[in-house]
Amino acid sequence: MVDLFSHSLKPEIPQETSTEFGAFTGSSVRSTRSIILTAQFENLDRVRDFVAESAEECGLEPAAVYAVQLAVDEAFTNIVEHAYGGESNEKIECACQMVGGDLEVTLIDCGKPFDPSLVPGPNLEAELEEREVGGLGLYFIYQLMDEVHFSFTKKLDIGKNCNLLRMIKRKEK
Numbered sequence: 279m280v281d282l283f284s285h286s287l288k289p290e291i292p293q294e295t296s297t298e299f300g301a302f303t304g305s306s307v308r309s310t311r312s313i314i315l316t317a318q319f320e321n322l323d324r325v326r327d328f329v330a331e332s333a334e335e336c337g338l339e340p341a342a343v344y345a346v347q348l349a350v351d352e353a354f355t356n357i358v359e360h361a362y363g364g365e366s367n368e369k370i371e372c373a374c375q376m377v378g379g380d381l382e383v384t385l386i387d388c389g390k391p392f393d394p395s396l397v398p399g400p401n402l403e404a405e406l407e408e409r410e411v412g413g414l415g416l417y418f419i420y421q422l423m424d425e426v427h428f429s430f431t432k433k434l435d436i437g438k439n440c441n442l443l444r445m446i447k448r449k450e451k
Contacts, residue, residue, distance in 0.1 A: 312373040317362045317387070325354050325372050329383055332374035336381045337449055345422040346383060346447050352415045353385050353443055361389025361441060380424075380448045386431070388440040394428050424448045 313328050315321040326347045333343040354370060362368045371386040400413050420426050425446040430439050 310373055310375040312371060314369050314371045316366070317358045317368045317370055317389075318365045319355070319358060321370075322351055322354060325370075326351055328372060329374055332383075333381050333447065336374075336376045337379070338381060338447060339450055342447055342450070346381065346445075349419045349422040349445055350383060350385070352419055353445070356415055357385065357387045357389060357441075361387045361392060363390070377446075380446055383445045383447070385443045385445075386440050388438045391430065391439060392428065392441050419445070 311328070311332055313325070315324060329346050329350045330343050333346045338346070350372065354372075357370050358365060368387070368389060371384075373384045373386075375382050375384075394416060397416055398413075400417050401409060423445040425444075427444045429442045429444070431442045432439050
């Protein structure tokens with residue numbers, strides 16, 4: 279994985295490294311592609327395209343590729359809005375790797391810590407007019423992906439705790 283806080287990285291320029299999936303298709307070998315973007319909404323297209331390419335190379339069906347794109351779009355947006363409090367030059371790393379034929383997508387940010395257990399589930403029974411605006415993003419992420427895991431990791435080189443979101447989309451057999 280690319281170092282999230284590389285001193286040689288200029289915040290406004292996305293950095294991408296890759297190990298192509300194609301050579302490993304059908305194997306259980308982990309191959310990783312990673313991109314670092316600033317926490318700005320203009321980078322949504324880049325992160326969507328990045329995960330779509332990874333999902334396609336992993337052999338996911340078009341509907342599964344789209345589900346991954348939607349989940350990552352929602353997660354990236356939540357990081358910008360909630361972890362960083364709006365657009366900034368802070369960094370978000372997105373890594374994709376094939377694990378046993380399935381796609382694992384990881385998003386890392388060092389913004390405000392996030393504990394999904396503190397987020398109340400949406401009231402899907404309420405009338406539309408009575409529902410609060412927002413609050414469905416996390417629900418959609420869980421619905422779109424096969425596995426979703428939130429954790430924290432300490433970046434020793436910068437002394438910060440970072441949020442780590444790991445999502446898995448299984449390839450249909």
